[in-house]
Every structure is written in C-alpha cells, then in structure tokens.
Amino acid sequence: MVLVGVTGGMAAGKSTALSCFQALGASVVDADDLVHRLYLPGQPVSRAVVSHWGDGILNPDGSVNRAAVARRVFSEDGELQWLNRLTHPQVEQQVLDLAAACTSRVLCCGVPLLFESGWDARMSRTVAVWCDLQTQWLRLCGRGWSEAEIRARLARQMSMDEKLSRARYGLINTGSMGMLREQCRRLYEVLAA
16 A cells, blocks of 8 residues: 655645545545544643633534634644644554555545645655645635735745655646646556556
8 A cells, every 4th residue: 555645835726636536546534633533522632722722612513623723723832843743643644544454555634734744754755735835825815815824834834845845746736637637547547656
C-alpha cells in the first residue's frame, strides 16, 4: 500500500484533488475531517479545548465552534501550537490505523500541515497542490473571509511555494477542473504502479 500525503495552502484545492484520487480508485482520508470528529461533544479533545478556553468555545449543540477556535489560534501567540500538540498525535494515530486496515493500493491523506508537523516522514509519497497567491486570495474572499483573516492565517502557515518545493510531486491548480482532474489521473497512474 502506498501512503500519500496530500498538502497545500488554504484554498489550493486539496479536497478537490482528494476527490479526484478517490474517483480513480484510491482510498482517501482528510485530517481536517478527523479533527472535526475530535471536536464532537464528549471527545477528549473537545473536553481539553473547553478546559483551556472555556464554554464560550462551544456551539449550542455542545460541539467545538471551529470559527471560534480559528479566531483564537490565529490571533494569540502560542495557541496554535497548543492546539496542534493536542490534536496532531490523535489524528496521526487515526491515519496510521486507517492505513493499516486499508485494502486499496493507494491511500491519499489530506494533511494541511504535512511538512510543518513532520508527518511527511511517515508517507511513501508527498504531493503538494499549488495555486498562485492571487488565485488563493480570490478563492478565500469567495468563502467570505476578510483580508485580516486571510493575512493572519497565511502568516502562521508555510507558503505554498515552500510546500511545493518540499513535495515529491506537485499539482498546479490554477486552471480548469478538467486540468486538475487530468493531472490527478496521470499522477495516480504513477502512485498506483
């Protein structure tokens, strides 16, 4: 089984690339989805977050409010590191458990902080999804993000250029969906060989 770490900057198209790989036959897992499950009521991570930041961090249903978490970690020094130390080991273990049980030839793992967390060392291959800064800003603004939010998050993340330079393979996502799909198809042939 080939364990593939798929990374990229915000709005680069990681989720879209994962969908393309899944359509081609790969199994996929998204680290962000695993974190969201850890934020559900009663989960140890959820309890730790409430203990650290208080009940105001919760949604009415008792789950952790991700937007409130983002406001904290991208505006207060040290908070992102605290959260990463809390969540990364649990998410990494879930990914490794899924990999051990995977029956597909290829398991693609979407990991936004692949290189920052050091998880690239556990992957058979690494792929960076890249787009230019202008395209990224347009996509993020289209999601309703303010310029201040975008700047705060970009300041705390590795640049897409750096991720692309560290990855074994790159997907350039500045064109049409068809172009990305074709790049994924060609790369999947290499990964599954």
